[in-house]
Amino acid sequence: MKAAVVRAFGEPLVIEEHPDPEPGPGQVRVRVEASGLCHTDIHAAHGDWPVRPNPPFVPGHEGVGLVEKLGDGVTHLALGQRVAVPWLGRACGRCEHCLSGWETLCEQQINTGYGCDGGYAEKMLAWADFAQPVPQGVDPVDAAPLTCAGVTTYKALKVADVRPTQLVAISGIGGLGHLALQYAKIAGATVAAIDITDEKLELAAELGADLVIDARKNDVAEVLKRHGGAHAAIALAVNEESFAAVNAGLRRGGKLVMVALPAHGTIQVPIFDTVLNGTSVIGSIVGTRQDLAEVFQLHAAGRTRVIRETRPLDSVNESIEDVLRGQVPARIVFDLGTAK
Ligand code: NAD
Ligand code: ZN
Numbered sequence: 240m241k242a243a244v245v246r247a248f249g250e251p252l253v254i255e256e257h258p259d260p261e262p263g264p265g266q267v268r269v270r271v272e273a274s275g276l277c278h279t280d281i282h283a284a285h286g287d288w289p290v291r292p293n294p295p296f297v298p299g300h301e302g303v304g305l306v307e308k309l310g311d312g313v314t315h316l317a318l319g320q321r322v323a324v325p326w327l328g329r330a331c332g333r334c335e336h337c338l339s340g341w342e343t344l345c346e347q348q349i350n351t352g353y354g355c356d357g358g359y360a361e362k363m364l365a366w367a368d369f370a371q372p373v374p375q376g377v378d379p380v381d382a383a384p385l386t387c388a389g390v391t392t393y394k395a396l397k398v399a400d401v402r403p404t405q406l407v408a409i410s411g412i413g414g415l416g417h418l419a420l421q422y423a424k425i426a427g428a429t430v431a432a433i434d435i436t437d438e439k440l441e442l443a444a445e446l447g448a449d450l451v452i453d454a455r456k457n458d459v460a461e462v463l464k465r466h467g468g469a470h471a472a473i474a475l476a477v478n479e480e481s482f483a484a485v486n487a488g489l490r491r492g493g494k495l496v497m498v499a500l501p502a503h504g505t506i507q508v509p510i511f512d513t514v515l516n517g518t519s520v521i522g523s524i525v526g527t528r529q530d531l532a533e534v535f536q537l538h539a540a541g542r543t544r545v546i547r548e549t550r551p552l553d554s555v556n557e558s559i560e561d562v563l564r565g566q567v568p569a570r571i572v573f574d575l576g577t578a579k
């Protein structure tokens with residue numbers, strides 16, 4: 240089978256032939272149909288974060304495909320069933336976090352395309368308990384971005400506890416942001432969309448943003464404040480300054496939800512303003528299996544639109560460059576043979 244492999248941090252990925260992986264107990268082998276390119280895969284390939292993967296590895300945590308082999312003990316998935324294989328490859332199921340509905344915080348978790356090989360391949364392994372069934376009628380090419388960009392932003396809006404009378408700022412209308420915007424609208428909020436490219440600002444308007452802010456030309460905090468300040472700001476842009484800008488644009492009691500992970504990112508949070516204004520800074524990491532099930536449910540009901548462009552896996556290195564230049568329509572999805 241073909242796979243795109245990170246051999247060394249910061250080097251182009253290499254397309255290689257690998258033997259088909261054999262599922263161990265509790266695992267399944269998935270014939271991948273579609274695999275999304277999340278900005279996290281670029282951070283992984285560059286070794287951007289304090290906890291790094293170990294090259295060589297196959298990135299990708301938006302893989303969707305058909306189960307083609309069952310490991311020992313797997314009884315609840317069937318051959319031919321379509322599943323998605325998210326970032327949360329497995330969690331222990333026994334710790335305080337797992338037992339309290341926060342499996343995404345499990346310290347024993349293994350992350351797909353980071354701690355084990357991921358979806359930039361024709362075939363991949365998944366732990367059956369964490370392979371999410373994709374409902375009938377959901378196109379695998381749509382399911383791929385929903386598997387990370389969708390679940391992550393859906394969860395971020397839950398964490399922000401967004402309500403219909405609120406102003407929500409979505410900073411960065413890329414793969415994550417274009418879905419965040421839609422979930423904020425579904426929650427009934429008034430949405431301010433912020434980006435720095437014309438295409439993304441146009442996309443935000445098309446997806447129903449109430450307010451579109453070009454961060455190249457405007458003082459984002461000032462515009463948000465003019466509209467009363469944001470009850471919640473979801474920080475999705477891979478840029479430190481953008482976090483500080485939306486934090487300064489919160490209204491009293493507002494919440495900054497940090498989601499993007501710029502390399503070595505830090506922001507200065509002014510103590511006086513934070514205390515006097517009663518604002519919060521919250522980190523949010525992907526979502527649970529239940530969150531992903533809800534994301535698929537919304538999509539199956541026709542309530543979200545996934546903006547994506549399909550490309551062959553061989554284009555992986557150009558595709559990464561295009562994402563870094565902001566030259567893609569929200570999400571690139573590698574088409575690994577949806578017609579097979
Ligand atoms: P992306 O590249 O598709 O989108 C980023 C968007 O931000 C682009 O539209 C870009 O034009 C815009 N942008 C850049 N600078 C900006 C600025 N100063 N102000 C406003 N917008 C700006 O990336 P993505 O795949 O959506 O991922 C975004 C980030 O989220 C990455 O750092 C990724 O690693 C992270 N991420 C986090 C989680 C999590 O669970 N916390 C999950 C997935 C991805
Ligand atoms: Zn991701």
Ligand code: ZN
Pocket residue numbers: 330331332333334335336337338342345346347
């Ligand atoms: Zn656990």
